[in-house]
Amino acid sequence: MARRGTQPNIIVFFTDQQRWDTAGVHGNPLGLTPNFDRVAVRGTHLYHSFTCQPVCGPARSAMQTGLYPTTTGCHRNQIPLPEGTRTLAHYFREAGYRTGYIGKWHLADENPVPEAKRGGYDYWLGANALEMTSDAYDAVLFNNDNERVKLPGYRVDALADDAIRFIDREQNDPFFLFLSFLEPHHQNHRDDYPSPDVYQESYTGRWAPPDLAALGGTSAQHLGGYYGMVKRLDEALGRVWDAVKSLDLADDTIILFTSDHACHFKTRNAEYKRSCHESSIRVPTALIGPGFDSRGQIRELISLIDIPPTLLKAAGIPVPDAMQGRPIQPLLRRETEDWPDDVYVQISEAQIGRALRTSRWKYSVASPEPNRTDASSDTYVEEYLYDLQADPYELHNLIHYESHREVKAVLRERLLKRMVQAGEEEALILPAEEKRSGQRRVTEAEARR
Structure with missing residues (x-):
């Protein structure tokens, strides 16, 4: 039974290395993201949304803590969150939420991740560097007891399946679920973007964003697979949303979709991110659910550092003074006078x-x-x-x-x-x-x- 009028459930649907212009609402003509587009149109679309650090670990540290990577100390990959760091899981647990983390973590320095390095989440099915423990059709993660778990299906579907099981188990009490995919990041060990088999040839040679059309990089080789991964992620978003609806939780659940950074396909430096360009830093972001329904398109500049305080405020949890972003709720009321006309980005490793x-x-x-x-x-x-x-x-x-x-x-x-x-x-x-x-x-x- 739905729990209307109480604390909302929150689901973070977090992708890896996804450009903003993969979405139909940002002009992509290939129909890759009908579910994201529906969230953006029916909910709140953060049209100008940017990472505060275009590399995996640092961006994730900001997303978990609401602090810049230079503040957490996680300014490069492979630097664990310092012991005692307060994460979203801690704040939500203290407010009575059941917390869960599924997927890629990248905030420790080992696989499997010891309990002390998991950021305080109750339920855990994850891997530090998911690309090192699994492949597109070989989804391997570790559970709360650090036992190896191999899930059936394409990796996106495998993680989404477990998320749906979590939602079903926890439906009677408020929950905070962080669902963290590797896709559409490339699979490191083979430098490839392995889409589901059904989409292997579907998007090759199709539309390319103007920067890639002009500069090329590896996009001719990889863009088709990348798009196939985006398509399957969007299908997973639809399945998670359907599960919420089927359990009569839609009026009680906030779903946030965003990504840690984008992808420039070796057009700006020798790899895929770690630069100041839109193709590194701009990501698709939208929310739907209590407080975010029918809020339209927000055109102000939003940083990933603003997302943690936004989620806490949406749940009625006080935002810690230490957090370095600001909640976006005033923008939903069109109170824009004090909102800064810039976002700040730190860049590391390259x-x-x-x-x-x-x-x-x-x-x-x-x-x-x-x-x-x-x-x-x-x-x-x-x-x-x-x-x-x-x-x-x-x-x-x-x-x-x-x-x-x-x-x-x-x-x-x-x-x-x-x-x-x-x-x-x-x-x-x-x-x-x-x-x-x-x-x-x-x-x-x-x-x-």
């Missing part, structure tokens, strides 16, 4: 980088010492500037243009303030060498838009 994305501009800097593994640097050099109004696919880097000096000065100041607000030490940003561009000079007023 470089020590920092980026600012505003409604018009993308500005990124990097340490002049590319091989350092520190969390941050005391000195950065300007690397990228894009005018997203004129160049939404980031094909023309303006960082060296004398005509955009005012833009760079304004964004440099804003980025330095954002770094300090995130708890980092004050740093120096060295201006890029300039050249004449032959274009008109961009005014300071335009820079501040």
